[in-house]
Amino acid sequence: MGNDIILEMKNICKSFPGVVALNNVSLSIKRGEVHALCGENGAGKSTLMKILYGIYRADSGEIWINGEKRNITSPVKAQENGLSIIFQEFNLVDTLSVAENIFLGRLKTTKSGKIDWKSIEKDAAELMLHIGCDIDPKTPVGSLSVSQKQMVEIAKALSYNAEIIVMDEPSATLTDREMENLYRIIQELKEKKITIIYISHKMDEIFKITDRVTVLRDGVVICTLDTCKTCREEIVSNMVGRCLGQEYPKRENYSGEKVLEVKNINRKGVLNDVSFCLHRGEVLGIAGLVGAGRTELVRAIFGADRISSGKVFVNGKEVRIKSPIDAIRNGIALLTEDRKQQGLILNNTVKENISITNLKDIVKFGLLMNSKENNIAKEYVDRLSVKTSSINQKCINLSGGNQQKVVLAKWLYSNADILILDEPTRGIDVGAKQEIYHIINELVKMGKAVIMISSEIPEVLALSDRILVMHKGRITREFKNESRNVTPEQVMNCAIG
Amino acid sequence: MEVGTQKLNTSNLKINDFLKKYKMLLVFVGMIIISSIISDVFMTSRNISNIMRQVSVNGILACGMTFVMLTGGFDLSVGSLISVSAVVAIGMQDYFGVAGAIIIALVIGAIAGSLNGILLSKINANSGDAFMITLGSQLVFAGAALLYTNARVLPGSKSEFYNSLGQGTLFGFIPTPVFIFLIITIISHFILSYTSFGRKIHLLGGNYEAARLSGVRVYFYKAIVYSIVGFTAAIAGIILSSRTLGGSPLAGVGYELDAIAAVIVGGTSLAGGEGSVMRTLLGVFIIGVLSNILNLIGLSSFNQMIVKGIVIVLAVWLDVKKQ
Numbered sequence: 001m002g003n004d005i006i007l008e009m010k011n012i013c014k015s016f017p018g019v020v021a022l023n024n025v026s027l028s029i030k031r032g033e034v035h036a037l038c039g040e041n042g043a044g045k046s047t048l049m050k051i052l053y054g055i056y057r058a059d060s061g062e063i064w065i066n067g068e069k070r071n072i073t074s075p076v077k078a079q080e081n082g083l084s085i086i087f088q089e090f091n092l093v094d095t096l097s098v099a100e101n102i103f104l105g106r107l108k109t110t111k112s113g114k115i116d117w118k119s120i121e122k123d124a125a126e127l128m129l130h131i132g133c134d135i136d137p138k139t140p141v142g143s144l145s146v147s148q149k150q151m152v153e154i155a156k157a158l159s160y161n162a163e164i165i166v167m168d169e170p171s172a173t174l175t176d177r178e179m180e181n182l183y184r185i186i187q188e189l190k191e192k193k194i195t196i197i198y199i200s201h202k203m204d205e206i207f208k209i210t211d212r213v214t215v216l217r218d219g220v221v222i223c224t225l226d227t228c229k230t231c232r233e234e235i236v237s238n239m240v241g242r243c244l245g246q247e248y249p250k251r252e253n254y255s256g257e258k259v260l261e262v263k264n265i266n267r268k269g270v271l272n273d274v275s276f277c278l279h280r281g282e283v284l285g286i287a288g289l290v291g292a293g294r295t296e297l298v299r300a301i302f303g304a305d306r307i308s309s310g311k312v313f314v315n316g317k318e319v320r321i322k323s324p325i326d327a328i329r330n331g332i333a334l335l336t337e338d339r340k341q342q343g344l345i346l347n348n349t350v351k352e353n354i355s356i357t358n359l360k361d362i363v364k365f366g367l368l369m370n371s372k373e374n375n376i377a378k379e380y381v382d383r384l385s386v387k388t389s390s391i392n393q394k395c396i397n398l399s400g401g402n403q404q405k406v407v408l409a410k411w412l413y414s415n416a417d418i419l420i421l422d423e424p425t426r427g428i429d430v431g432a433k434q435e436i437y438h439i440i441n442e443l444v445k446m447g448k449a450v451i452m453i454s455s456e457i458p459e460v461l462a463l464s465d466r467i468l469v470m471h472k473g474r475i476t477r478e479f480k481n482e483s484r485n486v487t488p489e490q491v492m493n494c495a496i497g
Numbered sequence: 498m499e500v501g502t503q504k505l506n507t508s509n510l511k512i513n514d515f516l517k518k519y520k521m522l523l524v525f526v527g528m529i530i531i532s533s534i535i536s537d538v539f540m541t542s543r544n545i546s547n548i549m550r551q552v553s554v555n556g557i558l559a560c561g562m563t564f565v566m567l568t569g570g571f572d573l574s575v576g577s578l579i580s581v582s583a584v585v586a587i588g589m590q591d592y593f594g595v596a597g598a599i600i601i602a603l604v605i606g607a608i609a610g611s612l613n614g615i616l617l618s619k620i621n622a623n624s625g626d627a628f629m630i631t632l633g634s635q636l637v638f639a640g641a642a643l644l645y646t647n648a649r650v651l652p653g654s655k656s657e658f659y660n661s662l663g664q665g666t667l668f669g670f671i672p673t674p675v676f677i678f679l680i681i682t683i684i685s686h687f688i689l690s691y692t693s694f695g696r697k698i699h700l701l702g703g704n705y706e707a708a709r710l711s712g713v714r715v716y717f718y719k720a721i722v723y724s725i726v727g728f729t730a731a732i733a734g735i736i737l738s739s740r741t742l743g744g745s746p747l748a749g750v751g752y753e754l755d756a757i758a759a760v761i762v763g764g765t766s767l768a769g770g771e772g773s774v775m776r777t778l779l780g781v782f783i784i785g786v787l788s789n790i791l792n793l794i795g796l797s798s799f800n801q802m803i804v805k806g807i808v809i810v811l812a813v814w815l816d817v818k819k820q
Contacts, residue, residue: 304710328712342710345703347770356700356711363693410711 005067006031006195007052007164012061014047021047022058023219029164032193034186036206036227039216039239040429045199048216049166053085054078065164084157085166088427090149094142099124101141102156127155131185145291147178154185158194165189166197171205172427175289175455176492183209201429203232204458215239240431247434248462251441253482254281255465258316259449260332260418262301265310270296272473274310278418283440283450285464285481287457288495293473294453295337298420302334303327314418328357333416335407337423337453339400343407346396350388351377353395353406357414380409384439401432408439419443420451425459437463457488469494520815521764521776525783532790539793546672552785553678554733554740556778558752559759560685561729563777564722566760567689568702569769571627572723574613575730575756577638579749582606582734584642586659587651587744595656603731609638610727614720624767635753642746653742663740674736681729686774698722702769758805759784762812784808 007029014022022044029035037045050056052063054072063070065081072078078085092101099121100107108123110116124137133151135144141152150170157165171179186196186209200206206213207227214224215238222238260278265271271293278284286294300307303321312319314330321327327334336342344353354377355362362373377391384405388398395403404424411419421440425433440463443450454460460467467479469491477494479486516523532539558575565572582602589598613634617627654660665673689695701708701715709715733752738744763780765772787808791801 302710324710325712325714334710336710341704342706345700345707345770348700348703352696352700356708356713359693359696366692366694368691368693368696414712 004031005029006065008062008064009048009052010062010064012048012051012063013059014051014056015059021219022051025061025216025219025221027214027221027224029195029197030212032190032195033211034190034196034198034209036210036213037197037199037216038201038206038213038235040431043216043239044219045216046168047219049085049168049197049199052078052166053083079160079162082161082163083166084160084162084164086150086153086157086168086170088168088170088172090153092141092149092152095140097138097140098128098135098144098152098155099137101152102127102137102159104156123159124155127158128152130158131155131188132181133185145178147174147181147290150174150182151185154189162194164195164197166199168199169201169427170198171200171202175495176457176488177289177496179205202456203235206235207232217241236430239429248459249434249437249441251445253465254444254447256280256282256447259314260301261313261316263311263313265297265300265312266308267296267300267305267473268308270473271300271307274473274475276468276475276478278449278451280417280449281444281447282465283444283452283463285460285467286451286453286470287460287467287491288470290455292470292495294470295422296473297470298334298422298451298453301327302332302420304334328414328416331415331417333357333411333414333419335404335411335419335421335424337426339403339407339427344395344403347394349392349394350381350386350398350406351391354380354391354410354413357410361413376413380413384409384412385435399429399432401428401435404428404432404436405439408436412443416448418449418451420453422453423455424452425454425456457491461486461488461491467491471495521762521779521783525779525786528783528786528790532786532793536790536793539790544789544793546675548782548785548789549675549678550672551789552781553672553674554737555752555755555759555785556678556781557681557729557736558726558733558756559777559781560681560774561726562753562756562760563685563765563772563774564689564698564725566757566765566767567698567769567772568719568722569624569705569767570617570622570719570722571624571631571757572610572613572726573628573631573753573757574635574638575610575726576749576751576753577635577642578606578609578727578730579734579737579752580642580746581609581638581645581749582731583738583748584646584651584744584746586731586735587654587738588645590654590656590659595654595659599659599735602735603728606731606734607724607728609634610730611720611724613727614723617723618716618720624769639746639750646744646746648746650746651744653744654739660739660742663736663738674740677732677736681732682774682778689774694718699770702771704770755784758809758812761816762808764812764816767813767816780812 005028009025009027012022012025025048039045047056051058054074054077063072070081072081102124103120108116108119121137128135128137128151131151131154135148141149170182174182189196198210210227212224213227213235215222215235217239257280258277259280263275265274274297288294296305299305301312303323303326312321319330321330340346351373355373362369362376374391381388381391386402386405386409388402395406398406425436440450452460452463461481462484464481467481467486468475469477471494479490538544562572582605585605586598586602589601593601613631617630620626622630662673667673667676689698697713697718701713701718705715734749737748759780760777761767762783763776765776784805787804788801791804
């Protein structure tokens, strides 16, 4: 490998109206290495990669590949130069098959001009096998899991003979086992001298799979480090520009009386006889693989989906929850896993997104009381330290962490006593994560009950007083975790079933 | 050097913001200036009053359409509903008196609209579904209007009050339909901007699923907006039958497109969530002035169709580009 530089980005500058996104950024990547790119949201990672891939044009700067200066003006040019990128939101067509997706726009034809399905499917199968994945190439992509879709994307990248593959937070939506599979594939790609630029927030995996790491902050390269010669604290403090305290803040145990009890909930093919209870002042973690039924369970409790049978008790009384309205009336809140599609109304303002859960409170005779709404919005923005230029800012302009805080704010304003948080820290940066942990601790201290679903097992272990593990729509195990003594292996074993 | 570029960028930003926000207003002002240059008649009080009269029917309908389009919906059936209410309001006068006939027409408009709404809400329709379903109900309502009169035009009302709705003048200078249009605009603007009801319509138009999961009764609001546009269609039908002195079963043909065009030209997003009655008002006047000036310079109505069509396409293009 040595000092064989495959890609060099020199002095890249890019500004958008009002912001300098990248300021004189230089990056050099060695052939066959796995190079991590980290930084908080808004640090400029994605912008840099979009420039590399020809989606944005840099204001100034040069891109050199294999020692030659290249002019990458479009994604097609990027592909011709051996670049490929796998975005968080995949570029796949759900209704088409795996094989069609891999060769989209380049379908081979027979001599008579018909599409040569046999050879396309054979090539697709070979590519999939190449990365150790045995999905039938005729399967429609829509029926695949997130992890399998990712495999299709990787196969697609390889089909372009990509030498450099950029992966934008590929593990964000994967469970631990799927991640292991991804790491294995990355290892294999590396052996084949394919270079990988790996954007990630997760320190564990940076140390596990990368050779070097470049930290960006506020559009500037802070440092490039050899992964084996650095430590997690060094990277994190470079990312945030300050020293963070403990990753998971400690707290006492505040558990009190039962506030929620769920008995024998069933939903055909999804949930199977699920029963559990939740106490005041407690964080109840729900762990499990993607597809284990965790999200489906909490959506059923919240009335977002119908259940076939089962009972729900709030404060000892049986309640019938047929819709989110009923749930909110009974003091239940659900922070959904998909913040942008289900959590926020992105084009509306911060204040409108906060007051939505409790409009009655700011309405008199059907009229909105603006000053009351403004005061309430300001109060919650301060309380959760949401970073926004004003309460009249549209949520779409906020960073992921601050968007999540707005979602938390709206549920606090609904006066919910039972807060269900589905992947509350997904896709947000290290600093914001810690703030969310602090907020969760505050909530239970106030006597609220929290259910937290997370695919990051360390997070579940560190925050939960009790842990439920789900597998195939059932709760397979309950762990008491007051002294934080449950191990990831114990949880994983139950999650796999 | 760098500071300089940044400064330039921010000032560009401000101009851009300004242009974005008041783009349509600037277009409107530009149209007025150009119109008054190319036509001597344009700025006369008689012509202005004429424009106001002409836009009022479309304006009333466009107010209702704004509610629907804010939810991301669409209603093609309102033109036919205008016809239905026009023939009902005239035809029923012999049996129930003028007031009775007007009330019946308004109730029928609201109920027919809510049938659309309930159906669309039940199947959780997107705007494409709404397009097709209201295309269907357009045929149903159009057929109903033709059946009711046996495809004849009903002779105009004998009531002076009724005839004044379309032709009269209030307070000596303001044409009655313009006055009604003004009232409807103010009420619609008030509801959408200052009430909980209006807020919820904006919220569900912005993101239906997020609004549902936040406890907004989305089914109800998604249905009720069609009832509102049905009601405004009935008002429009009554005014139209009064103005033309007759209940034609074809009175409302094409009106739905004018209303939709006004809403889009005003800048209410096709995707829903963003928009306002004030923007619609602007859209109504842009289209109204455009028709007027094309008339004044002597362009035939066929030429006008082409120009109007181009304006709509441009407006949609701008809307999509914005997103």
